[in-house]
Amino acid sequence: MRSRGMKAGAIATAVAMGSVALTGCGDDGEPAADGSTASTSASSSAGSRQQDTTAVRNAYDRTAEAETAKMTIKVKADANGKSVTADGRGALDLAEGDSTMTITAEGQSIEQRVVDQVLYQKAPDPKASGGKSWMKIDLKRVAGRQGANPQQIGDPAQSAAYAKAVTDKDVSEVGTEEINGVDTTHYKVSIDVAKLPGGAQLGKQIGPTLPMQIWLDDEGRIRRQQIEMALKTPASARPEGGVASQVKVSTLMEFSDFGTKVDAEAPPAGQVTDVTDQVAQGGRTQN
Template identity: 55%
Template structure:
């Protein structure tokens, strides 16, 4: 697999998160006190060529480690209410396979991604068909979105924009300690129109997509933070029909940490007789939102 291909797989968890309802998209400063300690009094006005190259190569350098432990925090807010989801597990940075446990509103969800297929074991009594597991074929959903390779399906479009950014897109924000590791914090601004399926994405999230990354001394990603405000499909339809002048929006903040590079990843498919295939439903939802 090419380096660019491997680099794009770093955010494979983001693909699963989107389909699972924990949208891993967007960016911004995380003020939740989750372990990053700023050690620089002021941020630089720009990263310059060295910082830009560091951000460009971060996905590849992280993927070179093959595997890692991952911890994520997702906060979704809409209409004055918010919901927080936390997850932890391990991910294969090469092929995107992962095993995670998610906690949402006090309920536990086991999640696996194997060969671009998402499996989730929902709380007892919540899975359709009387079976404990559901699955969604991410490859088919990706094809419907017209994004091509699976690495391009994450809204952050990691491999695509990482190679396209210029010095004006990257700002060095200073030094910070993340999970005990000294890092450099960069903020990246991406022109959404330059991303695959950018015209559609632009309607949902606006013209630019900011992202924050914290890179260690070896150029590996230790934290990726995303914030995005998304206009809901229903609001888009009302706006186009003139029925409403105040579109509903959903704001999602996600922080994803990488630690313990080289951790073993053992991702096994659940027994077929315990799985309900929800791919068809996911495809229908995609058609309605397109």
């Protein structure tokens, strides 16, 4: 069986993630006089935890084996008393990371594509983007310049590494739940940010732990993933002399229709303006 990494870090609006409190699991049975009940209960709880951890660790590879899927994403960001929401709907190549999606935010819809880890967004106002119809962001270049970046948490390829880093004590089963007509098992997971790539820098922005919720179907594939976190704005994104502010971001991703067709092609070069440098420096594109 071939293991595939999901490289959807591609989805620009899936920028941040993270967090719900991790709850304990296991049944505290009444101890018998000889301690046998407590021992049996502890052993059963440990075995259950190990099974839960294995399911979460394997989830990303199991999902990637489907090769493609339809995807929806909902992102809400709150900062300085203001809230911005975005909804995305499209299709994703789980092996290559290519995708096609329509993003709707503040009443405006934008067509988006990701091809070979390059993000293309259709410019709402071509005049503001040099007369070109599309804007281009090289995700690899942005990641290279910014180092540890909360945006990477929205990349299922990165998330796979995060999930595999968890230990038995970091996973708890919440229960069962039906999502879009599919039976799933719901888990809560907590990840030590220090163990992530670039964790020391990332921890300064999002804190010491990255909690998330994940829902898996009977085949161990991800049907829903939810992350909520608060992060400090990097110095490059603040006005000169400005103080750090906090942005709370909630992201909900859902996968369905595994095996669906994905047609993601880069726009003609003559219709594209590159805004990678502006984004890497913390600026905003005209969208």
